[in-house]
Amino acid sequence: MNTTMDVRRRLPAVDALMADPSLQDTLKRHSRSLVRRSVRETLDDARRRLQNQALDADSLPIEFGDLVQRCVSRLDTLTQPNSRAVFNLTGTVIHTNLGRSPLPEPAIEAMAEAARHPIALEYDLESGGRGDRDTLVESLLCELTGAEAATVVNNNAGAVVLALGALGAGREAVISRGELIEIGGAFRMPDIMQAAGCSLHEVGATNRTHARDFEGALNDETGLIVKAHTSNYAITGFTKSVPEHELAEIAHRHGVPFLVDLGSGALTDLAALGLPYEALPRDTIAAGADVVTFSGDKLLGGPQAGIIVGKREMIERIKRHPLKRALRLDKLMLAALEATLRVYRDSDTPARDIPALAMLTRPEVDIAALGERLLPSVRTLLDDVDVTLQDCMSQLGSGSLPVDRLPSRALVWRPQAQERQARERALRCLEMAFRCLPKPVIGRLRDGALHLDLRCLMGEAQERQFVDQLKLLKSHYIASRTREET
Known part of the structure; x- marks a missing residue:
């Protein structure tokens, strides 16, 4: 007789597992179809494990309670959202891989309102006729930048493609060789020009x-x-x-448009906030640029968007391009962008009310005080890991001011193992343990240690949440070490 087949027959039926009190409790929180799926997949896994093992019926651990627990764990995995909130302690404030800038509260509230209700998106409340969704933000953008007109699309890459296609398709686009940039995701200016239908004409030297x-x-x-x-x-x-005003003069003398891609973009004077200088769209418009593009979710601190401002004639040409509809913003992003722009217009303290700016301008003394509060409670969590508070330098991120750094403090976690490979294994397990916490903690590996830059850990609620979940760190660390060793 096939012993493995005989043991597989001892597995309970789906309905038997479904009737267990623990799974009955989960039915109060999840649909019956999802619970049944978890049960079936758990039993399928058990059958596969049995098929690959040559164990007799007495030695095979197929306890009913273990199967129930596996079902519950699988349900937790199935219902865990993929888009999870994390602690960004990488030292990169505007982190592309972690969603860039967190939104100000008015933008979050505006998104929720737009999500719950119909809004006047392309409806003119005054005339009762069809409207233009750009009107939700155009007047604010013109007021904040000094431009004659404005339009918005899904991101700044889309803004550049659209503007190039509308203004220069079938003709040459002249650009300095030193500005043939490549940014994340293999976005290269020469390739973008080609995709927009322009012929690249590079001038000068690198x-x-x-x-x-x-x-x-x-x-x-x-x-x-x-x-x-x-x-x-x-x-x-x-x-x-070549300064912008000189290029504008050359372009206008020859009767061609002058387009400036500012990349990150900023709507407030960063130098006045103690940060490195960043060109403002208003300054570029004043210098004579016909069209200026910039991002909504970097230094501006709003939602992902590509913002295009400039001369009315040029903006109208851009809005008539067939790609404009394909790249347009939806109502949620428009609501968030409008609310963010209103903060800039109405607030006396945007550095306080825009979270990205608040993190960038956070006083070093406040970060140091946070580190001193946290250090006593974290340095005894793991027996084989030393924790110290060290000076570090944060960066703005997302291509913003790449050579500039901001003084900060970091909790530095360094495994004590003597042998190099053992230290490296312990460090990998430590990083994994932080990522397995209920709200994952994302740090940075450097010089044989895990660095948790505290600049972006702001507010009593975040600090309390961070500390409270550290009680789970040791168990995740041990589990990670066990998996690594096996």
Whole structure:
């Protein structure tokens, strides 16, 4: 007789497991179909394990209670959302992989309201006729940037593609060789120009480009002059670039549009907040740019959006392009963007009311005080890991001001193992343990230690949540070490 087959027959029926009190309790929180799916998949796993083992009936652990617990654990996994909130303690404030800027409360409230109810999205309440969704934010953008008109799309990459296609398709786009940027996700300016239907005409050298280079490049095939903000790198040393007002003068003298991609974008003077200077759309418009593009979810601190402002004639051309509809924002993002822009217009303290700016301008003394409060409670959590509070430097992130750093403090977790490979294994397990917490903690591995930069851990509620869940860290760490060893 096949012993394994005989043991597999001892597995309970689906209905028998469903009748267990523990699973009956889960039916109060989850649908019957989801609980039944969990039971079936748990039993299928058990059958596969039995099929791959040569164990007799007496030695095989197939306790009923163990199967029930596996069903409950599977349900927890099935119902765990993929888009989970995390603690961003990486030291990168505006972190692309962690959703960039958190939204201000008015934007969150506006999104919830727009989600619950119909809104006047493309409906003109005054005339009773069809409206334009751009009107929800256009007047605010014009007020904040000094532009004549504005439109918005799903992100700044889309804004650049749309503007290039509308203004320069079938013609040459002239740009400095030092601004042929590549940003995350293989977004390369030459490829974007090609996709938009423009022919790339690069001028100057990598480190130095002069006004005469642009003058000499313009011809009957020129469609526009482009200037791209080098947001994710910096060229230093023997350098030269052409100021925006000079490029605007050259472009207008030759009758072609001048497009500036600011990348991150900012609507408040960062230098006045003690941060490194970042070009403002208002300054670029004042310098003579016909079209300016920038992001909504980086230094602006709002939702993901690509913002296009400039001369009315140019914006109208852009809005008539067929891609505009494909790249448009939905009602939730428009509601969040409008609310964020209203904060800039109405607040006397945007650095306090915009979370991204609040984190960037957080005083070093406050971060140090937080570290001193946390250190006593964390340094004894794990027997084989040393925890210290150290000076560190945060970065803005998402391609914003790449060479500038902000002084901060970090809790540094360093395994004590003597042997290098053992330390590396322990460090991997430690990082995994933090990621397994109810609200995962994301830090940064550097110099054989896990660094948790405290700049973005703000407010009493977040601090309390962070501390409260650390009681689970040791069990996750031990479980991770066990899996690593096996």
